[in-house]
Amino acid sequence: QVTLRESGPALVRPTQTLTLTCSFSGFSLSTSGMCVNWVRQPPGKALEWLAFIDWEDDKYYTRSLKNRLTISQDTSKNQVVLTMTNMDPVDTATYYCARIRETSGSYSFDFWGQGTLVTVSS
Amino acid sequence: QSALTQPASVSGSPGQSITISCTGTSSDVGGYNLVSWYQQHPGKAPKLMIYEVTKRPSGVSDRFSGSKSGNTASLTVSGLQAEDEADYYCCSFAGSRTLVFGTGTKVAVL
Numbered sequence: 696q697v698t699l700r701e702s703g704p705a706l707v708r709p710t711q712t713l714t715l716t717c718s719f720s721g722f723s724l725s726t727s728g729m730c731v732n733w734v735r736q737p738p739g740k741a742l743e744w745l746a747f748i749d750w751e752d753d754k755y756y757t758r759s760l761k762n763r764l765t766i767s768q769d770t771s772k773n774q775v776v777l778t779m780t781n782m783d784p785v786d787t788a789t790y791y792c793a794r795i796r797e798t799s800g801s802y803s804f805d806f807w808g809q810g811t812l813v814t815v816s817s
Numbered sequence: 818q819s820a821l822t823q824p825a826s827v828s829g830s831p832g833q834s835i836t837i838s839c840t841g842t843s844s845d846v847g848g849y850n851l852v853s854w855y856q857q858h859p860g861k862a863p864k865l866m867i868y869e870v871t872k873r874p875s876g877v878s879d880r881f882s883g884s885k886s887g888n889t890a891s892l893t894v895s896g897l898q899a900e901d902e903a904d905y906y907c908c909s910f911a912g913s914r915t916l917v918f919g920t921g922t923k924v925a926v927l
Binding site for chain 1: 913919
């Protein structure tokens with residue numbers, strides 16, 4: 696079955712770089728149509744799509760954070776990594792990774808990780 | 818990439834029907850039949866309820882249905898049940914393989 700799990704630091708200092716890892720199973724990111732995304736949710740607030748990486752290693756980012764985000768994959772480890780530079784307290788959020796199966800043409804997140812809360816504080 | 822607009826809250830009594838709107842632009846909701854809806858209970862990850870505007874994933878109750886007219890998509894929950902009390906988010910493809918979420922709606926079952 697498909698599972699995704701986020702991991703990374705629970706606490707980050709302002710101006711530091713955040714590195715989050717999404718470890719997944721039940722599918723391969725080298726399979727045509729498979730994509731992994733990062734989505735975040737500040738406490739009590741709405742979901743925000745952040746980044747997308749696909750089976751051809753193409754990458755897309757939300758415009759507002761494009762200069763701070765990098766998404767990458769390690770196909771051999773079934774992992775996707777998100778880095779976000781220059782962290783600020785407003786970046787405090789639960790960060791989720793989620794799958795899209797583009798072959799279905801739906802651009803919907805069919806499987807999600809449980810999320811990891813990242814707090815930015817000095 | 819501005820967030821799609823949803824009402825902050827919607828409520829209904831058990832057995833009633835409610836509808837949540839999701840308003841975007843011709844660059845997202847209106848431009849593609851690629852709107853999805855997610856249910857999120859407190860402390861849990863979102864769950865896919867509707868995709869491609871009207872389609873339900875296997876295992877999702879047929880009490881949930883979706884539609885779209887112009888730049889506004891809607892999620893209808895029929896026969897409201899206590900377990901439907903949650904936050905609901907719409908999401909739309911916005912071109913160039915980017916996506917945008919809605920502002921979220923809290924559904925209360927009275």
